[in-house]
Amino acid sequence: MSRLSVVFRHCAHQVAKLLRGAKVVDVPVEQPPQFELIINLRTAKALGVEISPGLISCANNTIE
Template identity: 45%
Template sequence: MAGACRGVDEANAGGRGRSCATSLTRPGRNVTGIAIFPSPDWVANGAFMSFGPDFSDATRHLISQLDRVLKGAKPGDLPFERPTKFDLRINLRIAKGIELPPTVLARADEVVE
């Protein structure tokens, strides 16, 4: 597990069944900077911000592609689709001392207070 969490030492994460997000964001962890993560579960575990593709929208596109293949389309003939919908989440408890513009807060999909 610790090998998957770059920057997390063996004593903090290894072998205890914790996810990387929990290990990196738990209280008391010596963090020297603010980071933005690609997955929203990081914010739920105490990270400052996440910005990445909306997984539910990406799943719908994946199922649509799979449906086409199951109906006989060749996978090589299907267009490559990039994410079109993105998810922004901000944790204001972690953002203490950082002034975020109101437009950024208004555009966030979720603001944790």
């Protein structure tokens, strides 16, 4: 399942709660269960931003 479909599914659950009559103030703010760090090295280079090797090693994915 793609990351985007997980976000859409989560959003649909929130909307369903509201459509079933829940008040907006009663629907809790929820965070995704997992975060990903993706670094676009090509864009960083184009902007002149240097990214430390330590941060790159922590990334889940890098875009060359």
